[in-house]
Amino acid sequence: MTETYQFSDPRLADLDGFGVVIDMAEERADIVLDRPPFNVISMAARDQLRLVFEALDEDNRIRVIVLRAEGENFSSGGNIKGFMEASPEHVSKLAWNIAAPARCEKPVIAANRGYAFGVGFEISLACDFRIVSETCQYALPEQKLGQIPGSGGSARLQKIVGVTRTKDIVMRSKRIPAKTALDWGIATECVADSDLETAVDSLVRELRGFSPLAQRTAKKLLNDTDDALLSTAIELEGLNYSRLRQSEDFKEGVEAFHDKRKPAFTGR
Template sequence: MTALTHSAQRLLDKLDGFRVEIDAGRKRADIVLARPPFNIISMFQRDQLRLVFEALDEHDDVRVIVLRAEGEHFSSGGDIKGFLEATPEHVSRLAWNIAAPARCSKPVVVANRGYCFGVGFEISLACDFRLVTETTQYALPEQKLGQIPGSGGSARLQKMVGITRTKDVVMRSRRIPGQQAYDWGLATEIVPDAELEAATDRLVEELVVFSPLAQRTAKKLLNDTEDASLSASIELEGHCYSRLRQSHDFKEGVEAFHGKRKPTFTGN
């Protein structure tokens, strides 16, 4: 395994409730929630998760990041007591920390089984690909505490499934089963529970084959144009296409296509 470094290494010296596994040979990094059975996410852990995503984004040996968890539940949510003890400044950073997967330029895959509540759901919504099983249950249950989602959950969910469904989920603290999440377009794929790891492996193996430059460009383009008008989105897409046309990866892709061989992309 390759070591993980970051400018804020002091905060990463002892990871709280999770670990990081880097497999340079497979061009993959796994962030593994490791506080079973419910993998409750502490306030300090949120800071560390952000830093880890930033460090992995700069890591040359990593092309795809996987967020997963030990045990039968992804995460039942945050540490409730931690909210009462946190300073207003710390609370104000919650959404920024949990948005780290979306800001990361590399593809982020999350594997969700069992409970995926509160911040567990919110950080999953910030990922690019969500894999679920028949045991998965998504929820934003903050109304039961006299609160609302505070890390971007209701906003992201509304963008994905609309205001009517989001009000039903948020205002009633209603759970979304895995199959329904897939039917609504929240999940990329639904697989039997025993096949979640294999499905994750297959998706990672598929993603690492593509040009990292083209993938970074596609992710940023799609994120940046989510709220843009159609004409502005088409204009920006054209500029991104033009820039990629000058890249070594595009030249390699064209030559490989005509040469009937697999391309070797370098990200240049």
């Protein structure tokens, strides 16, 4: 059963175009874009989204965060007029705000259907998992405005699909259909539109079955070694493996394996 999440930060007293609900039984928080019909993300919302991710990351009741939207479209992108009204200092923080899901220690799932353009695509790329319905279309259309992606979109995309495909997408403002996104490794899973919520629910339950400590460690290790030399990545992997060997969760996992029972992880 979900309930509206209550924030103590006064800056989050009136959320701009989105809401946050929590399901205590599922240890799950949902950030829900809700500005129909296209869920345009305002400049103010970008600041608030960062603060929301930071607050949810600190809440020990929550294991998994889901970023989703009401309606047929995830988001058509940002408020175009808002770019002209924002100060250079504010614009310089766009990428930092939209990278909040990546900095979050907890697993973050993006549920994408319909349009996921511009910042809608960029914030999805900053999530750990992207579950897409067959209606989903990704795009970075900034070239049509005489601009380039400004919130990490082209950089993150190039890491996933390479420079050739990224040039094709960015320089031509090309739309990527859901099945292509899956084939190219952008999407984690592609399902029928009617199955999107079920697929997300299933992934949330799966992730909750693992050790919170091991999940946090794996996410940070993979993020930190994305640009590292292979030798450096292997060294860091070994150091983190050694650290987890001392954890209560690893001890519990080993004992549960031998006892043929489900482990009861505590995150310690």
